[in-house]
Amino acid sequence: MHSRRKFIKISSLGLGATALVGGMAKWVVGSSSPKNISIGSQSPVFAKKVPTYCEVCFWKCAGWAYVTPDNQIQKIIGNADDPQCNGRLCPRGTGGVGMFSDPDRLKTPLMRVIKNGEQTYREASWDEALDFISNKMKEIAEKHGPESMALFNHGSSGKHFTQLLNAFGSNNVTAPSFAQCRGPRDTGFELTFGESVSSPEVTDIRDTRCMVLIGSHIGENMHNGQVQEMSEAIDKGAVIITVDPRLSTAASKSKYWLPIKPSTDLALLLSWIHVLIYDDIYNKEYVAKYAEGYNELKDHVKDYTPEWAYGITTIKPEQIRQTAREMANASPAVIIHPGRHTTWYGDDVQRSRAIAILNALLGSWGSRGGIFLKEGFKIPEFPHPVYPKPSWSWQDTLNGRYPLAKESITNTIIEASIPEEGKEHQIKGWIVSGTNLIVSIPLKEQLMKAIQSLELLVVVDTMPMEITGYADVVLPECTYLERYDDLRATAHREPTLCLRMPAVEPLYETKPAWWIAKQIGERLGLSAYYNYKNFSEVLDWQLKQVGLSLSEMERVGTKKFARKTPVYIDPNSDYQFKTASGKIHFYSKELEEAGFDPMPKYTAHDQPEEGFYRLIYGRAPMHTFSRTANNRNLVALMPENAVWVNPQVVELWGLKKDQHVWLKNQDGIVSNFSVKVRVTERIRWDSVYIVHGFGHHHKPLTYAFGRGVNDTELISKISVDPIMGGTGMRGNFVTFIKDQPKKEAKS
Amino acid sequence: MRYVMAIDTRKCVGCSDCVVACQTENNVPVGFCRDWVVEVVDGTYPNVSIELRSERCNHCANSPCVRCCPTGASHFEEGGIVLVEHNKCIGCGACIQACPYDARYSHPEGYVDKCTFCIHRVREGKDPACVSVCPTSCMNFGDLDDPNSKIVNVLKNRKFKSLAPEAGTKPQIFYLV
Numbered sequence: 023m024h025s026r027r028k029f030i031k032i033s034s035l036g037l038g039a040t041a042l043v044g045g046m047a048k049w050v051v052g053s054s055s056p057k058n059i060s061i062g063s064q065s066p067v068f069a070k071k072v073p074t075y076c077e078v079c080f081w082k083c084a085g086w087a088y089v090t091p092d093n094q095i096q097k098i099i100g101n102a103d104d105p106q107c108n109g110r111l112c113p114r115g116t117g118g119v120g121m122f123s124d125p126d127r128l129k130t131p132l133m134r135v136i137k138n139g140e141q142t143y144r145e146a147s148w149d150e151a152l153d154f155i156s157n158k159m160k161e162i163a164e165k166h167g168p169e170s171m172a173l174f175n176h177g178s179s180g181k182h183f184t185q186l187l188n189a190f191g192s193n194n195v196t197a198p199s200f201a202q203c204r205g206p207r208d209t210g211f212e213l214t215f216g217e218s219v220s221s222p223e224v225t226d227i228r229d230t231r232c233m234v235l236i237g238s239h240i241g242e243n244m245h246n247g248q249v250q251e252m253s254e255a256i257d258k259g260a261v262i263i264t265v266d267p268r269l270s271t272a273a274s275k276s277k278y279w280l281p282i283k284p285s286t287d288l289a290l291l292l293s294w295i296h297v298l299i300y301d302d303i304y305n306k307e308y309v310a311k312y313a314e315g316y317n318e319l320k321d322h323v324k325d326y327t328p329e330w331a332y333g334i335t336t337i338k339p340e341q342i343r344q345t346a347r348e349m350a351n352a353s354p355a356v357i358i359h360p361g362r363h364t365t366w367y368g369d370d371v372q373r374s375r376a377i378a379i380l381n382a383l384l385g386s387w388g389s390r391g392g393i394f395l396k397e398g399f400k401i402p403e404f405p406h407p408v409y410p411k412p413s414w415s416w417q418d419t420l421n422g423r424y425p426l427a428k429e430s431i432t433n434t435i436i437e438a439s440i441p442e443e444g445k446e447h448q449i450k451g452w453i454v455s456g457t458n459l460i461v462s463i464p465l466k467e468q469l470m471k472a473i474q475s476l477e478l479l480v481v482v483d484t485m486p487m488e489i490t491g492y493a494d495v496v497l498p499e500c501t502y503l504e505r506y507d508d509l510r511a512t513a514h515r516e517p518t519l520c521l522r523m524p525a526v527e528p529l530y531e532t533k534p535a536w537w538i539a540k541q542i543g544e545r546l547g548l549s550a551y552y553n554y555k556n557f558s559e560v561l562d563w564q565l566k567q568v569g570l571s572l573s574e575m576e577r578v579g580t581k582k583f584a585r586k587t588p589v590y591i592d593p594n595s596d597y598q599f600k601t602a603s604g605k606i607h608f609y610s611k612e613l614e615e616a617g618f619d620p621m622p623k624y625t626a627h628d629q630p631e632e633g634f635y636r637l638i639y640g641r642a643p644m645h646t647f648s649r650t651a652n653n654r655n656l657v658a659l660m661p662e663n664a665v666w667v668n669p670q671v672v673e674l675w676g677l678k679k680d681q682h683v684w685l686k687n688q689d690g691i692v693s694n695f696s697v698k699v700r701v702t703e704r705i706r707w708d709s710v711y712i713v714h715g716f717g718h719h720h721k722p723l724t725y726a727f728g729r730g731v732n733d734t735e736l737i738s739k740i741s742v743d744p745i746m747g748g749t750g751m752r753g754n755f756v757t758f759i760k761d762q763p764k765k766e767a768k769s
Numbered sequence: 770m771r772y773v774m775a776i777d778t779r780k781c782v783g784c785s786d787c788v789v790a791c792q793t794e795n796n797v798p799v800g801f802c803r804d805w806v807v808e809v810v811d812g813t814y815p816n817v818s819i820e821l822r823s824e825r826c827n828h829c830a831n832s833p834c835v836r837c838c839p840t841g842a843s844h845f846e847e848g849g850i851v852l853v854e855h856n857k858c859i860g861c862g863a864c865i866q867a868c869p870y871d872a873r874y875s876h877p878e879g880y881v882d883k884c885t886f887c888i889h890r891v892r893e894g895k896d897p898a899c900v901s902v903c904p905t906s907c908m909n910f911g912d913l914d915d916p917n918s919k920i921v922n923v924l925k926n927r928k929f930k931s932l933a934p935e936a937g938t939k940p941q942i943f944y945l946v
Contacts, residue, residue, distance in 0.1 A: 065889045066796075097793035100902070110904050113786040119793060241782030246904055253780045253905035271782045274819040281815040643784035654799050655792065659785040668814060703810060703817045 072525035073579030077502035078114040083107035087525035120655030128498035129530035156545035176457035179535035196430040210374025216600030227251035232352030238361040239270040269704040285627040291376035293331035303350035308385030315609030355391025368741025368750035372622035388591030398513025424747035431747040439472035451478035460488035486722035505534030634755035648715040651726035662730035664700035666711040684759040772848035780907035783821035787899035794898035826872040826884035827940030834864035
């Protein structure tokens with residue numbers, strides 16, 4: 023049966039637990055709400071407030087869940103002591119309660135069975151499901167070795183399954199956050215400064231005098247601390263320069279908006295470097311003291327003049343010079359923001375290198391208002407036996423490619439899961455935790471081939487995301503509001519520790535990830551790694567090692583620690599960067615030795631054919647990835663995405679506002695669903711824009727189903743970065759189809 | 770005492786956190802809202818500007834809703850806060866018609882509902898939920914009669930406007946521009 027893993031719609035099964043859903047819905051419409059709340063004469067009464075940190079995005083803001091006397095979570099408020107949020111959650115954090123109250127949540131374990139010759143799911147007990155998984159894992163280990171089990175994860179739950187796989191004997195653990203997101207940025211900065219800008223980013227936005235955003239839309243990407251600090255910077259009169267083919271929210275708040283021709287960012291960056299050097303306005307003292315390779319860089323950018331860049335980027339030379347001067351005037355309190363989602367065109371490490379070099383020329387790393395030095399807080403690991411050493415690992419799936427990949431690449435793990443005669447390193451089983459691979463991974467064909475070949479596919483999630491339809495076993499996880507997880511130990515301006523604990527008992531038959539991992543581990547004979555009954559014991563032990571306790575953290579939720587090291591570079595000190603030579607590398611020998619350009623060069627990228635428009639995707643502040651499209655509190659703010667089209671293009675095509683169109687890409691792929699046209703002057707005429715994360719095609723997501731389009735399905739061409747394996751996704755072009763295309767209805 | 774709000778359009782990113790915070794604070798049924806965000810786009814590419822505004826009941830000093838309410842359910846509380854007493858409201862909807870800001874809605878339980886400036890919080894010395902949650906801190910709330918308040922200081926030092934001043938309602942929400 024595993025060679026033909028048919029997609030199963032969970033909704034078609036008529037699963038139970040509807041009574042509980044009804045109960046929740048009743049609460050949601052507020053029929054139990056005391057009228058005095060609405061009249062406003064009295065504050066609502068809460069039984070308790072419980073510390074948590076948010077799981078709607080990776081920023082993980084600490085907050086308090088307010089629980090009513092009848093054990094419902096009414097609201098979540100930020101923890102004022104957490105520097106990531108300063109007591110103010112973003113809409114997704116405030117609306118996180120919608121994740122808990124979602125009527126479509128997974129409720130019981132499900133197992134794939136064949137009934138009347140048809141594949142379907144049946145409800146299973148936890149024991150059955152866990153026994154099945156552990157037996158399969160044992161079978162895979164016996165036949166192929168434990169390394170043949172891989173984990174795809176995103177979020178806090180992933181840690182528990184990582185430990186499980188490590189104890190089992192595999193370190194084939196991967197996440198889309200590297201090769202589909204921040205990988206190029208981190209690699210580019212590591213090659214230049216010896217370290218990355220981390221997450222949350224170490225950008226000193228609140229004290230900056232000039233910030234450059236290039237393809238980064240703070241305010242629409244709701245990375246809370248950064249949004250708060252950008253607002254503070256606006257108050258203080260900082261100059262913001264935004265480079266974007268779209269008038270993003272940030273662009274609308276900028277002194278300079280450079281409406282660049284898409285795919286030409288590197289040309290602009292190189293010409294800025296040129297101006298700083300040839301107009302002699304870079305930070306000479308800083309460069310002389312901390313950087314090496316200046317002369318090579320100067321030679322290298324000689325011809326990258328603003329006049330040269332004008333023809334490529336459509337940004338006027340005078341504007342390039344003027345913005346470069348703004349940066350130089352603010353130096354070193356200036357940030358060329360490294361961005362986050364940086365997998366665009368396949369030369370993304372080089373573009374990130376150019377950004378890093380610009381920062382270095384302006385002296386921003388280690389300066390107030392630039393990029394500060396982070397400090398973290400080490401939490402000892404709960405004692406466990408040493409993990410067995412795997413005989414091979416994800417590095418072996420690279421097959422000599424991507425020499426500078428420091429983290430595993432989802433796509434090579436997927437590749438290794440497709441059986442091939444004589445393939446040495448084969449993956450046979452996946453655990454997928456908290457990432458909807460169908461929407462997060464481009465190249466669907468390859469993904470499907472891998473999924474069809476697996477001997478075991480376990481999906482752990484809170485929601486019936488698309489990926490659950492392909493699982494052999496679906497395990498319903500409780501939401502972050504109903505569970506313990508690891509402590510959030512954050513390295514930033516101040517080392518911070520935050521606790522997440524259950525605000526209420528898990529609804530339905532759902533269970534926390536730590537419990538699921540432990541149960542599987544014990545069935546695999548790995549009990550020695552799970553020397554505790556409840557995860558709270560692990561947390562208490564860890565906290566006691568650093569002079570705290572669980573009971574104290576339950577009271578405060580968040581604990582900040584005093585720094586032991588300076589937050590900026592002392593100009594009188596002999597600061598050593600974390601590179602091999604201790605200096606900032608303008609010229610990268612590492613890249614050269616690996617066979618790549620030691621300094622970034624501009625290369626032209628494909629442009630759309632007539633009638634096609636570059637597909638640009640991005641974020642909306644009220645949604646995270648594809649995981650919030652069913653959250654009733656958040657969809658009220660934005661129920662679906664729309665395709666942004668410039669009025670000139672609208673006229674050319676005879677489109678109308680809110681008209682439904684289908685999108686077809688350069689490879690003839692047509693979107694599953696239609697999408698509304700948003701006619702707006704905020705987008706260039708050669709591009710269209712959609713917010714990522716919509717167009718769900720899984721009916722059990724009863725709200726999200728069929729609303730908007732999914733950009734991932736239109737991304738069939740990827741440009742892989744040869745340096746670290748990032749999958750560039752901005753080289754896809756779409757056109758409009760006005761009448762419903764004839765095709766087989768998909769579920 | 771005169772409660773007012775001053776909202777900084779230069780800082781607002783339109784994230785709508787104010788909307789969600791209001792809903793969870795005040796148990797507003799999902800699908801309805803007491804506050805909302807407006808985006809106004811002006812100009813042609815590439816000379817385009819956007820104004821983002823969080824809007825709600827303006828707690829007008831000259832309130833058409835209070836004047837037209839047949840039962841007295843819509844009334845003034847301390848500081849000029851306009852409230853609807855749900856038990857007195859017959860749901861006739863006259864106020865919904867009268868409001869130039871479209872700030873009121875019919876609650877599924879049969880009465881008219883709208884922003885209360887979170888009077889239950891204000892009486893405890895707290896800011897309204899929307900103000901307290903805003904990630905950009907673009908919203909200010911306070912007493913315009915208190916010369917030492919932050920809100921007076923903000924309004925003294927910044928240009929501001931109000932919505933539909935031609936309606937003559939004397940709105941108490943100001944937008945910093």
